[in-house]
Amino acid sequence: MRxxxxxxxxCHMVPSLDGRIVTKGWKLSSSALAEYERTARKFKADAWMIGRISMEPYAGKAKxxxxxxxxxxxxxxxxxxxxxxxxxxxxxxxxxLTWKSNDIDGEHVITVLTEQVSDDYLAFLQARGVSYLFGGKTRLDLEQVLGKLRKAFRIKKLLxxxxxxINGSFLTAGLIDEVSVLVAPLVDGSIGTPSLFDASEGKGAAHPLRLVSFEKRRGDLLWLRYKPKR
Structure with missing residues (x-):
């Protein structure tokens, strides 16, 4: 099938040495935090994508x-x-998400929905000037979403x-072309908190990768880049 x-x-992330990604309480240095944005810019991506909970601080709150x-x-x-x-x-x-604006630091906001959202919410997004795409009736079809982003907005490279x-869902669907991690110089040690890829309960299917590059960065970070073996 085509x-x-x-x-x-x-997929660009900052995990701990043991793969955890909730950075609150890590007390990373300012130089380490700056390295994340610095390395992200090297990709010259057209867009970045996160989930609802992570987006809440950016979206703000409006009625x-x-x-x-x-x-x-x-x-x-x-x-x-x-x-x-x-x-x-x-x-x-x-x-x-109750958007205050359709813009984040000059970047236009696109939100991805299912068809279950209310008419009032759609009217709100239109009034706010927030673009939206439907990714399915009740669940998101991630490949369909990516196709729409490419066609409607000409997005060729996405962080x-x-x-x-979310990362695990993209991984399972075979939709990740590269994994970029800045390994933080610490061990989190927590149990039950999100990891880099939470694809399935219990033992999941392994996804072999090949190493593309590695580099020591400021703040004792190690930048690793991988691509899937296909």
């Missing part, structure tokens, strides 16, 4: 008004007018910076 034309996806007119809104993609050349993408299947479940 695969959808989609962006090149790079979703109840519409006076009850006419249904078609479940078709909405591309808001914008002049941005780069994009901030949120995976928000249930439509819970995936999600939580463990």
């Amino acid at each position: 695969r959808v034309k989609r962006p090149y996806v790079i 979703v008004p109840v519409r006076k007119v009850s006419r249904p809104i078609p479940r078709t993609d909405f591309i808001a007018p914008h002049e941005a050349e780069s994009y901030a993408i949120a995976l928000d299947p249930s439509g819970k 995936l910076e999600g939580g463990g479940k």
Whole structure:
């Protein structure tokens, strides 16, 4: 079966030595934190993508008004007018982010929904000038989402910076083209917190990788780049 034309996806993350990704409490140095953004810029990506919880601090909070007119809104993609050349993408299947703006540091906001979201929420996004794409009726079809991002916004290279479940879903679907990790100089030691890839309960399928490069960076970080063996 012919695969959808989609962006090149790079999963770019900062895990601990034992693979944990919740950085709160790690007390990383300012130089180490700067290295994450510095290395991310080297990819010259057109967009970055995270999940709803991670996006909340960026989205802010605004009230979703109840519409006076009850006419249904078609479940078709909405591309808001914008002049941005780069994009901030949120995976928000249930439509819970209450956007204050359609812009994050000059990057146009795109939110990815399922068709279960309410008409009031769609009207709110349109009024805010936030672009949205539908990724499925009740669950997101990630390959379909990537195809739409490529076609509608001409996104050719995407940084995936999600939580463990989002990263794991992309990995399982075979949609990650490169893994870029800045290994933090610490061991987290926690049990039950998200890891780099939380693909399945219990023992999951292994995904072999080949090493592309390694480099010591500031703050005692080790930058590793891998590509899947296919």
